[in-house]
Structures are given as C-alpha cells and as structure tokens.
Amino acid sequence: MSSAILDVQGVGKSFPGVKALSNVSMKVFPGEVVAFVGENGAGKSTFLKILCGDYTLDEGKVALDGTEVSHASPLEARNAGFRLVRQEPEIVPHISAAENIFIGEYPRRASGRVDHAKMRQITTEMLERYGFVGVLDIDALGRTLSPAQQHIVEILRALKDGVKVVAFDEPTASLTTEEADRLFALIRQLRKEGLGIIYVSHRLHEVMEISDRVVVLKDGVQTGDLRIEETTEQDIVNLMVGRELAHGYSRDEVSTPEVVLEVENLSSRWHRDISFQIRAGEIVGFAGLVGAGRTELAKVLFGEFEKSGGTVKICGEVKTIRSPADAIAANIGFAPENRKAEGLILVRSVIENASMAVYSALARMGVLRTSAMIEKVSPFIQKLEIKTPSLEQEVGKLSGGNQQKVVLARWLAAAPRLLILDEPTRAVDVGAKAEIYRLIDDLSKQGLAIMMISSEMPELLSMSDRIIVMRDGQISEPIEKQDATEEAIVNLALGTKAA
C-alpha cells in the first residue's frame, strides 16, 4: 500500500476542566475507511475539528499528503484537501440550500460575479452523482431544511473539488436506514476514487460493515487500532467502555387497558385521516422514511403545528391543544429530534436546560431554588452519564451525544402522562443507549404512554410493543411486537407489497 495520506502524531487538546485528547496518533491510507469510535465525550469530534482547523491542537503533529498542516486555518485545511462532515451541521438560515454548499468558494463568471445558475447546476449534478435525487429542494432556505437535509448539505460541501480526506462525524444519526444505505454506497464509491475516509459512528454494525480499520478512543486516550477482520463488535465495545455490555435490550410488555392517547381522523398540512391509540405503559414505535411526516405528527400532537381536523383525547377527555404550553398542561412531553434548533438553549447551563420543563412544578409561588433544580434532575444526569465538567457548563460546549442526553433528562425528569420521543438515541453511544432504554422502560412501567419516533430498526424492534409505519402523511395498521420484522416495516415504509 502507498504512503499514508493522513498522518497524525501524538495529538493532545484540553478545554477548561476537560482533557479532551491526549497523545492520539493515527494514519489513513488512500482508499481506506478508518472507523473512529468511542463513548460520548471520548474526543472524536474534537479530534476531527482539530484536523479541519476549527480548534488548534495543544501538542502533536498533523501531516496531510506529505505537507504539515498542524496549525492550519479552516481555509488552509480545506485547500489542503481535508473535509469534515460535521456532527452538528452548520447551516446559514436565510440563503438557499445550493448557496449553503458553496459559501466561501463560489463559482464565478469571467466578470467576477457570483454565478448563481452554475451553483444550482453543479448542486443538481452532485445530488445525482451521489444518489440524493429528490431529497433536497436546492432553492429552499437553509432554515427550512430538516436535519437529514442539513446533513446532505454538509456532505456536498465536503465533496467539492480538491478533497483528499473526508471525515464523517456520525453521518447516519439523522438519516433513516434507507438514506444510510445510500450513504454507504457513496462511501464505497469514494473509497474506490482513492480518498482517505474517517468514519465516526456509534452504530457498530455499520462500523463492521463499512470500515477497513477501527481506531478506539476512551476518555481522549487511544485504546485500540485494529484491522476490522481481526476484531468483533464485542471487542470494540470492551475497548470503548472497558467493561462487558449486555447486547441489545429486551423488555417485557407492561401495557394496561387504560388508553392515554387517542387520536381520531387527525389531518393537517402534512397528514390525512390519522387514527391510533397508545395505552398506559405502552411504547408505540413510529417508523418511516425522512419526509414521511413523523416529526410533523409529533409537532401537531404537541400543538406546535396546526391540525386541520380530527380530535385528540388524553385519558379519555378531548383536549384542544393550540400551543406546546397547552400540550404540557395536558400532561404531554416532547423531546424533539433537532436538539440544536429545537431542544437546547446552547448558551445556558446543563442544569437549566435539564430542568426547563419542570420549572413550574418545582416552583413555590413562582420562586425557584437552584437547589431544588439540582435535586430533581441530577439523578437523571448521573444515570445518563452526562459528561460535563460542571452543572454550570454551557450545553453548547458538551459533546453531541451528551447534548442529546440533556434533552432526554429534561423529559425523563418531567415524567408526563404521554411522552413523545423523536429519535431519542440519536448520536448516543452503545453504553448510554442501554441505559436510556432502561430509563424509558422504567417510565413505561410507571404507566406512561410513550410514542417513540425512530429510524433505528433494532431500537424500534426491541423497544416497541406495537410499531406504526408512516408514509406520505398516512399510517399503517399497527404491527404487533410478535410479527414485527425489519422486512415488514421497510415494505410498508416504501409502499412495496410484502412478498
């Protein structure tokens, strides 16, 4: 094999109160996919942000295709050929999706004018070439893009001319299985083209499937660098977590006859004639492709979006829910999929973000003691193993997965009658996932009704008592746990007849 296209030697980086990376070294060769795994907060994103010039390293050396780029600026890193598909897409809200892809390096006419037409044309070509046809309206404003769509923009940004090494930071987190498959095809294509590829994911089966080598991080320290054929998922988990983990999760049915949520003939801008029930102690999984309308359904139930018809009953009585405030008053909780835009107050502290939904519950005549907040939510922060230097830390400075856990902690602490979870374990590591499943299970045992929107088959199959599949704003008949199979779900999602 030729010489390494990316060569990292003994990189270290610290933040106030956190040693994010110490003495990490790795090589990537052309046409190789190197998986990069570790628990939430292990330092994966930090490592990649250093490579792309976002953060500056405290110690160590980085060489890209022979030239040293240890202290490159974002621009220099780009031009050198390193591209990062960020875990948190950075989108410019008031310009088109196409323009979002070209910020910083626009195509120009001879006159020097920005060539908008060319921009749209190239974008369309790239969408075709990389198999994203029809997923993205290239004229849509950045702010209207879904997490999935935002990710596609990030990917296209990275794949523009001159790319030598491209790193994907949890690319599949906001994609459905179908989308993920497309992405893998893309990655294989890039590997053929001789690019170096770094692939960060918490979905180990994906890692096994796509990568040639795997580098494992634990608390910022490198604990392994193995050829994929010489290892197993279990080995990797051990290196990541340092202990054995029960694989998967299975829960026993606890639902009682009491109906908590009853939706009848609900229709909206996105939906037509939707009816279903969720009973106390029951977990109903919602499957579907991006654009199927699951998130919208959640937002309609939660009063964020308008419903144009139908009734919603909570515990038997009809509720008119016009705003999230109404929904919460009706004892509904909603953990959104898009944590950055809709979930978190990034500039505020972990403790504030985690207790927001219980402020009124904790207050005595409007007075709210910090001690009360800590008392209420810190158990969940501990159980979820949220990695933060202090409860005062700004949420924006936590790792992606830990941010996700903060959103969950907020609603687990609130324990409403009906809890709607949209992609609850997105970007969360294996260890924490198991813990989250346990907590959700506990809540259902306490009699909560849980509506779980997820694009992760294993999660849906292992957690749901029934699974409802959504397609084009309509829902399928619920599939009972016993006859729920991946194939059945995919067929319903795609609208293809089961064989």
Added chain:
Amino acid sequence: MPTEDKKLSITENATLQIASPKSSALKRFTNFVGAENLSLIIALIIMVALIATQTEFFFSARNLMNIGQNMAVVGLIAVGMTLVIVSAGLDISVGSIAGCASVVCALTVTQMGTVTGGVFAGMGIGIILGLINATIISILRVNPVVATLATFSAFRGVAFLIAPDGRPVGVLDPNLAWLGSGRLFQTESFPGLPVAFLLLVLVAVVAHFVMTSTVFGRSIYSMGGNPVAARLAGINLTRMRYAIYAVSGALSGLAGVLVTARTSSGQPASGTQGLELEAITAVFLGGALMAGGKGTIVGSMLAVLLLATLSNGMNLLGIPTFYQLVAKGLLLVLAVAIGQWRLARSEKQQAKLAAAGK
C-alpha cells in the same frame, strides 16, 4: 444560530469555570458579580483612583451621595432594559415613555394634589405604553427594534401633546421634591442616603432575585437563548413579552417620575432624551449578549455606577465637554477590553490545568 464566534464562546466558558461552586470568600464574590463583571470593578477602581488623586472632594460623603442620586434615573431604566435585552428584545422607547410619565405625573400632582397618585399615574402610563410595545411586537409581529423605534417617536409626540402647549409643567410640591432630592438617615455628621438611590437599590435587588430565582426570570433567559426551544418547553412567549415590556415600561415610568421630582417640572423631552442609549450601553457593558440569553442585573448596575462615577468625576475636575465625550468612549472600550483579555487568559489557564490532569 451561534451569533458569536468560537473565540468568544470559549472565553465565556471561563466564567463558568470560575463561577463553578468551589466556594472560597473570593470565589463566592466572583460568583456573585460574575467573572466578566470583575473587569468593570477593576475599571471602576482605576478610575476612582485617578479622580481621587486630582480632587479631595470626590470622597466627600456629599459627593458620593450625589453619584448615587444621579444614577437613579438611568439605573431604573437599565434594570428594565436588562430584562428586555436578555429576552433577545430591545426597547428604544424607554426615554419617550419616561417623558410621558414625567408629564402625566406632573399634571396629576398639580391638578389632584396627590403625590402618591402622581407616582402611580406615572408608572401606570409606563405600563400601558409598555403593553402597547408588546402588542406591536407579538400581535402585529413587528421586529422589536422597528417597533420600539416607532414608539420612541410616537410616545415622544404623545408626551408633548399631553403637556399643555407642549411646554414643561412646573410642580412645586415638596413631597414630590423629597422623592427626587430628599435624604434618609440624615445626621449632622452624615449627609444621609438619597431617597432616589435607595429606590434604585430596592428595585435592583428585587430584579436580581427575580432574574436568578423565579420561574419568570429563568424563562426570560430561556426564551432569549432559543425562543423555539423555550416554546417547546412550554414557555408562552407572547405572555412573557407582555410581562417583560410592561416591567420595562413601569420602570421607565418611575424614572420619568424621578425626573419630574428632581427638576420640579414635568419634562416631555428634556431630561429623558438619549436615556435609551445610556441604558442600552449599561446593559451591554454589564455583559449582555446581542443575541439574548445572557446578562445580569449586577452587571448592568455596575455599568451604571461606572458611567455615573465617570461623569461625576469629570464634572468635579471640570474637564471640557469635548474631552468628556472622548473619555467616555475610551472608558467603555477599556472596560470591555479588560474583561475580554482576562477571560481569554483565565480560559488558557483552565485548559492548562486540565491538560496537567487538574
């Protein structure tokens, strides 16, 4: 989206580190004023030292009382403005509201002879005008800057229309005057504490409590930091805005009452013009973010004190206007720059500590 760049966001991180509850006396103090605001205190100390070496009158009890008295009007408005700016809004109409309140208060006192009545009338009109602002912003969905720039003009006009022939309304009621220039706890040795100043302190303490330890206050930080997330957490943004702008209006109204009390006349414009910029300066100097979600009463009050001390000092030293203007500019830049520099430094240290394994 993030409205600062990396540098800023990281430096801010240092605050939290320092503020994280490992409490020694100093730590607790730092914790209370907030690391960023330490720089205001440093700037204040430097400035006081400079002034005091130039004139022995600065530390005279009378002069200190003076500063207290002179900061009351801007201070009250800055308290309300802090709530508004933390909620990611802006209220440019405060000065005009104060103008209306000043006239209304004067008219009430002269025509009904009741000082309490005058005070409440002043605050009442303030609240009403604040609610008008909130309506324009929430119901008509006009961006806060345009909305309050509009009412900044409209309310000013109203103030003149209320005042007979748009002329200042004289009021000689001694009780009202007491509010503006009276003192409490006066002894022959001690000049006493100005009523206006005590009023400001009272308001500021309450506001600090509200912002730090009530659902209302916390919700202001949430909605300022990310309105969408706040709404999805069950916060009613519209109701919040009504409350916030009403408070800002009420305090502007009270400030207007003080102007009437101090100048023994209801002033439609003079005395309340340019208050908006003064207050906004104080709030941002006190550490608030343009994007909202950050800012403290303590910071804003320190900033008001800094500005009041500066102008008092320069008057004591008889510095010519033109130089006063320049000096004020320099002070503002200096105060913030010190803060940024300190935060950048302490953030480096924090990182080093972490690297060394804490």
Added chain:
Amino acid sequence: MPTEDKKLSITENATLQIASPKSSALKRFTNFVGAENLSLIIALIIMVALIATQTEFFFSARNLMNIGQNMAVVGLIAVGMTLVIVSAGLDISVGSIAGCASVVCALTVTQMGTVTGGVFAGMGIGIILGLINATIISILRVNPVVATLATFSAFRGVAFLIAPDGRPVGVLDPNLAWLGSGRLFQTESFPGLPVAFLLLVLVAVVAHFVMTSTVFGRSIYSMGGNPVAARLAGINLTRMRYAIYAVSGALSGLAGVLVTARTSSGQPASGTQGLELEAITAVFLGGALMAGGKGTIVGSMLAVLLLATLSNGMNLLGIPTFYQLVAKGLLLVLAVAIGQWRLARSEKQQAKLAAAGK
C-alpha cells in the same frame, strides 16, 4: 440559535415560495423588491395618495426633486448600515463619523481650496474611523453595540476637537455647494435631477450589485446568518469586518461631506442629531433581522424613501412637530404590520395548497 419563533420562520418560508423563480413580469418585480418590501410600496402608495389629496404641490417636479435631495444624507448612511446589520453587527457611530467628516471636509476646502480634496478627506477620515470600529470589535473583541456606542461618543468629541474651538467651519465654495444643491439635466421645463440624489442612486446600485452578485456581498450574508459556518468555510471574519465597517465609515463620511455642502459649513454636531437611529430604522424597516443574515439594499432604500416622503409631506401640509412624531411612529408600525399580515396570509394559502396534496 434561531432568533425568531415559529410564526416568523414559517412566514419566511412563504416569502421563499413567492420569490421562487416562476417568472412572470410581476413575479420578477416581486422577486426584485422582495415580497416583504411590497408592503413598503403599498404603504408608500397609501401615504402619497393621502398627501396628494391634501396638496396639489406634492407632485410638482420641484417637490419631488426636493425629496430626492433630502434623502441623500440618510440614504448614504443606510446603505453602509445595511452591510453592517446583515453581517450581524451594528454601527451607532455613523452620525458622529459624519460629524467628523463634515468638519474635515470644510477645513480641507477652506485651507487647501480643493473641493475634490475635501470630498476625499471626508471619506478618508470616515474610512479611518470605520477601521477603528472594526479594530475594537475584532481585535479587542468588544460587542459591536458597546464598541460603536463608545465611538459614537468618542468620535463626536473628536469632531468638536478638530473644529477650531469646536465652532462650525464656514465654506462658501460654489463647487462644493453644487454637490449639495446642484442639479443635472436642468431645462426650463424640467427642474433637473439633484446631484446629491444621483450620488445616492449610484452608490445604492453599486451596493445592490455587491450584495447580490459578489463573493464579498454573499459572504456578508453567510457571516451574518451563521458565523461558525462562515468561518469553517474559510471566510476570514476579521478581514470581512474591517471591510464592512470601512465601507460604512466611508459612506458616513460621504454623508458628512454632503451635510457640509448643503449647509455651507462644517457642522461638528451635524451627525449627532439621531442620524444613526434614522438609518437603523430604515434598514430594519427594509426587512433586516437583528440576528443578521437578512436584509437588502432595495428594502433599505425603499424605507428611506418612505421616511423622506413622510417628512416632506408633513412639512408640505405644515403639520406641527408633535403630530409629525406620532405620525412617523404609526407609519413605521403600519408598514411592517402590513408586510407581516400579507406574509401570514400567503403562508396560509401555501398550507391549504399543501393540504390539498401539494
């Protein structure tokens, strides 16, 4: 973080829909002025109709020229302010910069007798002061509001210090006067086009081109909308800020030159009479967002025209100041409210279409 709430974001969706390039003549026009700005045009039409019914002089060629001439000063500043606000900054010092430039220009012309020299001196000092703003913001990392509030005060002081004994500097040079009040293409039937107005049009057209079709302009939208994304895409935020505030400074300087030309004297205080608020009003009225990343030259210029027409009309009708203030406030609210209402409506229609199966 997202700085408005659902409602707004959805309405914007609608704008997009409307502006999407299915080009009929109307569509293309809508596209050019931007759906939101249509409401400014509607407001303008309503207002003009009202005024014209009251006085036949409004449409006299001379009066229209008058409006053009009077909007030049604010207009120039509003162009620069648009760049600043779209980049998520703010420049409160523009008026003070204009004041400095006015004086410097007057001194150059009187002492060196060169008008061109005076014009360039004025713009030159504007650029220098703009660069100072950028330095304070980028290097000292002071929040733009505080930074320019500081220089708002400091530069004003400087203006008075430059002027001998802080007095207005008289200049009677006819060539300079021509710049302020001269006309081109004058015939006995046609009063000609004011030089100052043509200057504004020229600047605005160039600025519109820059904002829509140059890398610099587009990068302003990126950095304003999401500084992190912009930085990671390799846009040098510091360099951008220097350029943006320099442009704002240069145009404020040019505005100061016009003031000197119009009033035949260098007025240190000329800028300090709320020019900044006037310009900021125009830019936000023209559709910009506090959070940055949004706003157009066309919108800002329409807003300037709207404001200039209003005050011209009210002077034509001899409306007293007090009522003028109120009227201005009402107009601002009305103009934006109409826009919001229209967008909300068209968004509903969009929704209906979508519900009816897209």
Added chain:
Amino acid sequence: DDKEIVAIYKSGTQQYFIDQGDGFKAAAEELGYTAKIINVELDANLAISAVSDAIASGAKGIGLTAPDQALGPAVARSADEAGVLLVATDDPIMKEDGSPVPFVGFDGVAMGTKVGERAGELLKESGWLDGARYGVLSVEVQTLSVCNDRTDAAKEQVIAAGASADSIVQVSYDGTADTSLAATGPVLTANPGVDKWVVFACNDEGVLGANNALKNAGFNPDDVIAVGLGAYEACRPWKEGIPSGFKAALYISGKDVGDAAARTLINSIETGEDLPLKTVANTTIVGPDNYADYMSCD
C-alpha cells in the same frame, strides 16, 4: 482651591456658549479664581446633577443657563441649602416663591424682540408691505420652550411692524442647519404664490438652513430679508462680500455675558453683598457694514 466658581450651560457645544465659557474663565482667573464649565446638552435632568456636582466640588458660586426655565425652583433650592451663590445667565429662572433668581445676560424674549424689530424695519424699508407677495418664515424648535420664547417674540414684532398674521409660516427643525434646510424646502413649495420672504429662527443655523433652501428654490438674495440670531453664521458672507439672504443679525457677545456673570458672582463672594437682580450684557443688531466693529468673524 476653595476659590472656585462654576458655569453650567444648556448647550455647551454651541459657539455662543463656548464664547461665554471663555469670558467666564478669563474674568475668574483675572480675579484669582478658578472656573469650571459644565455642559448639559439641553438635558434638564443632567442640569440638576451638574448643579449638585458643582456644589459637591466646593464651588462658591454657580452661573447657570437652564435648558428649561421650569428648573428654577429645584436648582434655587439646592443652591440655597448649600449656601452657594447662583446667577441665571441668558434664561431667567424663578425660585419656589416666584421671586426671580439674580440674572445676568439677555433673555430669549428680549432677543426675539430685537430680531423681530429689525426684521420689521427692514420689511417696511423694502416696500414689500405695499402689495408685494411676501411671506414670513419662522424657523422653530417647537420641542424647546426657550426657543419658542424667541420666535414668538419675533413674530409679535413683525406683526407690529405691519406684516399680516397669515403671512407667517412656521417651519420646524431641530436646531441644526441641515434639518432647517430639509424642512424649509417643502414649505416653499407649498407657498408658490410667495416671491419674497422674511426669515428668522432660534439661532443662526436655523436661518442659514432656510437661506440655503431659498437659494435652492431659486430665490435671489434681494427677495430675502433674513435676520440671524448670533451672527456667527451671518457674518461669513458679509466677510467674503458675497450677497446672501442675511440682511442683519443680533450679535450677542457671549464673552461679555460670561465675563459679567463671573464678575458679579465673585464680587458678591468677596464682599458678601447680595447679587444684583439684573445685570444686562450689551447686545447689538449688526449688519454687513458694521459687524466688524463688534465681532471677529472666523
């Protein structure tokens, strides 16, 4: 330095008050006192702060041009309490009991009266009164009471001189030449029948702006009778020998007022005598031919 006096000016960035400050300082130093100047930019609230600051700084006497006469009682009270001498300059103010605060200078009503008288004379001489289509522009800062005093008085005089009341047109500006120019333009448009104008304002800037607007509208200087207030803008064309609308202006020697204020204060401080109730500084109407005898034009 317990031998100190302070002057507080409502608009210390205006040339007239800069002059007054110079006069005040000069006289004080000549008599062995130190003098301080404080500017309150037309802000009533700042004026109160300034007075208390001055008292705190150990001043023995204060000269005050109040941004608003209603301030009288408040400042008089705090000055009395502190036993500090107070004179009002330019704008007379009253104590709570309605008795006047000792006054130095030349009040707004008197200024307006002189301007109006001169404008009236010039109007008569011009012969416009017999049948010419003339108008009177009164350029006013309507939000400032001390300004209204001047223009109101001037209007009275012009009417007394024979001008018809409905020939008077109000123009509102904010005290700067630029807004006066912008506001006058449309007013001229709205009065197309008028081909000769009489102009006065609260200050020279106001008149200057109106003159420029008239020039822009194509009026020739002979058709304009503009009487300035302050003369510092009016004197420029005179000096250059350029024809302009300025036919006369009221020259008020700021220096003299400041000088008189300082001397009155110091005299009473030294001798303990009461302050004289009214000390009128001299002011004169000047024109192109005689302005140089009274003022230097720069």
